[in-house]
Every structure is written in C-alpha cells, then in structure tokens.
Amino acid sequence: MPEGHSVHRLARQFSDVFGGAQLVVSSPQGKFTAGAARLDGHVLERAQAHGKQMFLFFSHDLVMRVHLGLYGAWDFGGDSTFTGASSIGAPRRIGEQEVAGGDSAGGGDGYDGPPEPKGAVRVRLVSEHGWADLRGPTACEVLTPQETAAVRGKLGPDPLNNYPGDRDEFVRRIRTSSTGIGLQLMKQEVLAGVGNVYRAESLFRAGLDPRLPGRVLHRDAAEALWDDILAIMGDGVRDGRIITTELADRPSGLGVGVGLAPGWPHDGGSPGTASGPGASNPNTRVPVEDAHYVYKRQGRPCRHCGTEIAVAELAGRKLYWCPGCQGG
C-alpha cells in the first residue's frame, strides 16, 4: 500500500495533468457530495504531498486533503494532452500498487470522456482533457488554509520534501522518547511518509535493533538513518516501487544499486519495450523476491548473515528484522 513515495508520485501526477485546470468535482458514491460542491468549478493550482497525505490547492484557497490509507487508489484517463502531461509515465492507477499506463494505454485519439463510474467512487475530478477517480480513501475532506496548516503542523518532517532543518527536527523527535525506534519510525509526527516496508528495510540497512529506545539512539546514527531513508524513498519515487536491496545482494544481479543509479535517467534506451513509469529504468526489472532484505522474508535466511528473518506483531503491525544483524 502507498507509503510516502507513492503519494509524492501522485502529487506530481496531479500537478502535471490538472495543474491550472478548471475541474468538475463530483461524488458518484455520494459520501463526498458536500465537499465536492465546495470545489466544483474551481481551478486546481497545484498538488503537494506531505508524508502519506496529498493536498490539492484550489484557486479559491480551499484545499482537498486525501489520505489513501490501506487500499485507497486513484484511477486516471484522458486524451493525449492529458497523458502527455504526465512526467511519471501516465499511470492508469496509483495506489496500493501502481498500474502502468504508458503511451498506448487509454490516452490518445479514442478519448470520449470519463467512463460510467464503477463501484464506490468517492470523488471524480474531470477537466477538459481527462479525469481521475478516487476509491477507498481513509480520509478525504475539504479544508481551509488554516485547517490545512493545523493538519500539517501535526506531521513530522518528510524526507522527500526535506525542508531546511528537517533532519535536525527528525533527530530531535526520534530521540525525545524511550519508545523503541521501530515504533517511533511509524509515528507520522516523528517522520512523515515511512510505512511498514520502509521501517523494516531502513532499520535493517542501518543495522539497528527496532527495540532500541529512541533516547539511546546516537545522534549520528539518527542522522544517518534520515539520510538513508531519504535515499531509498527517493529511489521509490523514481522507480514507482520499493526496492531497498543493493545490487550486490540480489541473486538475480538485475537492476542498479540503491542510491547510486549511475547514468539515471537514460531516456533513449530500449525504445521497443517502453511502457509505463520508468520503463527505461533498470530497477523496474528487479524481481519482487530480490527487492527487500527483511520485509515479508520471515523464516528465510538473511542476505548478509544467513540468520532466519524474524517477524513479530507490534502495535497491530508486523515487524520484520534480522536477529543476527540487528540484535536479539
């Protein structure tokens, strides 16, 4: 499901395909009828992601806040102007899993307006050139600028925004509690955007025990953790999926090293096979079974030390770690 990298891709997509466009806003499902009426007919100026939330800023100063939660998703479609505006490969869907659209899909000459809404479409946005449908969000509401500031004020720093001072603020927040860092990383007021996959993978890459109390985490270790999360989440934005293994740790030997991506982007490559986001990105070819170190690898040998990867339930979520590399 969507962690921060997906939401940043989503915000990019909205700015690309709807930025500056007047929108018809409706709620086919009926659960957002009042909210839709407050936005209908206004111009979407830009989209901004903060952690796992997306904010759509309209020209009359109202803001639409969307949180996809566990299985929310957006579907897109439109003419060639619409799909051509997308800088991330005109995906057909962004949500728990991204579905590639690419040049051939949907867009282009045959566009005949949005389809009949199927299922529970909470929100439909329609511009002159295309449409977007939202299903299954955890949160979807209209906010004033003041309310927006209040919501964002409760969120911790987002490494994918990385505003000045954000790293120091993260270090301060994670170290103020004796709560284990495995729990701390999931708190959106400590660091906005990390979910269960990036939590497990970043702690493994840092060699840190998830039970280590925040207060005991060294300042340099916390800084390094922020830097690594920034790198692997940045890769997630580029790749459209979470790949946290280094090249040398993949049996398949496919893809490039995390955080390295030499020569990226290389657009000219493999014209015949281009389709979808990052089609020329070698990391899109990394097999799923090679993508992670510990997430959903319980019982399998650690890629570094061979110890069986462990799993335990922590605050209602599964925590994966290597007892050998990350302590008992």
Add this chain to the structure above:
DNA sequence: GATTAATGCTAAA
C-alpha cells in the same frame, strides 16, 4: 467461489 491479509489511518467506544 470464498476467505484472508495488506505498504494505514479515523472515529467511535
């Protein structure tokens, strides 16, 4: 075809 678990949060209890 039915059941379950899932990259997550919100609101009610």
Add this chain to the structure above:
DNA sequence: TTAGCCTTAATCT
C-alpha cells in the same frame, strides 16, 4: 481498543 473503510492479490476450498 476496536470497527470501518470497501480494494486487491494471494491463498484456500
């Protein structure tokens, strides 16, 4: 602390 959101993919019968 628990139900709800109400989708998707994987696993079961």
